[in-house]
């Protein structure tokens with residue numbers, strides 16, 4: 001029994017440490033599978049020896065039996081809400097009020113992202129987690145303790161050492177990180193379960209499950225941002241120091257929090273977070289400014305439920321309600337048919353939009369969107385606006401039926417088909433379909449492909465419509481006169497011929513520029529050409545890998561399935577797409593014509609990743625890179641033979657540290673590993 005108890009204690013300590021490394025240090029030292037094994041061993045031990053189970057054991061965090069109904073919890077100190085500011089002027093008024101009433105010039109503020117999740121309060125007594133509650137009405141919330149025990153980033157025990165505060169209440173937000181939300185929904189869809197509407201609803205809905213075992217299956221995390229009742233602790237003098245202290249106690253605090261002085265500082269923070277918003281791992285709906293000094297907070301006091309010393313500066317709303325006027329479909333480069341709605345124009349995310357995507361037929365069926373419906377649309381950052389849900393279907397005529405994917409392509413009349421197991425329906429017209437041809441030209445000319453400046457969707461459309469080109473190879477035959485002819489016919493069609501043209505003056509500088517841009521694209525690289533050809537699933541990174549691996553287009557075209565699958569990251573699906581592409585005679589003809597028109601690309605000796613300069617080396621990327629995303633950098637390193645890993649260990653050969661690199665950099669330095677900054681990475685890549 002002594003051995004069993006010792007093993008139990010070891011497992012508890014090891015799992016707690018793994019949770020701490022994963023959630024607080026961002027530096028896991030064991031894999032998910034190893035973690036699961038430890039947890040399973042602990043559970044088996046506790047099943048065999050129930051007397052070993054403690055309320056705060058990591059095993060208790062995977063869920064409890066259904067509780068039936070939540071008990072009510074009266075908050076010792078009310079959970080406050082925040083006043084909102086929707087403009088710089090409102091923020092200026094807030095700062096002026098504080099300056100006037102406290103007499104401080106340039107007061108210091110704690111500045112924080114406003115996480116879009118569910119506010120909760122966690123109560124610790126003598127260092128142990130005893131209760132967690134939702135905000136409820138601010139005075140009384142729901143007891144969701146069992147569910148919160150399943151959220152691994154919430155410490156069950158404070159890291160205070162010997163003298164924990166008698167009482168410590170910590171307030172913060174439960175959220176579902178975006179990547180976890182996407183992964184959860186992808187799995188839910190694949191298994192035929194209902195996906196979550198958005199990360200916020202996901203977080204709130206998951207936490208309020210009656211069965212904590214369900215909550216345990218949801219990828220929730222917690223960030224702390226304030227205190228509630230505290231007894232038996234000396235608090236720091238400012239809010240920002242308190243956040244630091246909370247970090248030391250084991251609570252996750254957003255790495256985006258900081259301090260700023262005066263109105264200029266606050267607005268600069270708002271701008272900076274706004275610019276980085278799409279790259280943050282979680283959804284935020286604004287930022288929060290809190291007067292930093294606690295004595296000054298006391299002076300400012302409260303109005304009703306909101307403090308006068310804090311304010312939420314909100315981003316423009318990302319969701320809006322509007323009416324569906326029509327449902328249409330678009331045909332993309334690969335024939336994918338995407339339904340979209342034409343809607344009454346509406347302001348969302350700071351711009352006016354009148355179209356939103358419906359993604360695919362499954363999505364329409366799930367939402368049951370019909371013409372006349374009132375819908376909620378969402379536009380986050382640069383993302384294409386999408387329909388989130390139908391809010392009112394009362395205006396539908398009684399005989400209205402669910403929308404159906406058309407049987408034929410609106411552009412070429414070919415059959416639209418959907419293969420078993422695929423979510424996407426496709427037009428079967430291939431390059432016979434003008435819509436696919438137009439999109440193939442737009443992609444071919446795009447900046448990261450052949451980089452033909454000025455050749456966008458409108459010109460590609462007109463060139464195809466007026467029969468001036470059939471394939472991308474025909475672009476290299478075009479003369480200034482062809483573009484002028486295209487423009488003349490487009491103006492006549494649109495009844496928009498300029499008066500100067502009618503008077504016989506024809507501007508042709510733009511056409512000369514286009515011809516020159518096409519000319520300039522004649523000399524390119526193999527990887528750009530491969531990307532430009534638009535083979536399904538061959539993005540920039542795969543094109544680069546293929547170019548390096550095969551060295552020449554002829555070698556790639558001659559490769560069979562086995563040879564393709566030798567290439568890192570090329571699986572059976574991508575290999576099949578490549579084989580299919582080159583097996584089609586019209587694609588081979590286009591390549592022959594490109595060559596005949598003098599299009600040339602760099603070719604070299606094949607370079608296999610297995611004999612690349614980084615083969616056998618494990619590389620870790622951390623922090624933000626300026627010149628590329630971490631994924632792009634990872635793909636480049638992998639193409640040179642590296643194994644890219646997410647965590648630093650003794651086996652790591654090299655750490656590449658971008659801006660704001662944190663614990664991984666510290667660990668690499670501790671281990672004495674080689675560390676490069678972005679400039680060293682770029683110099684190395686350029687030398688390859």
Ligand code: 5U1
Nearest residue numbers: 080081082112113114225226288
């Ligand atoms: N970051 C942050 N979000 N948030 C929400 N801080 C913060 N503070 C809040 C709320 C409701 O209330 C304070 C007044 C404690």
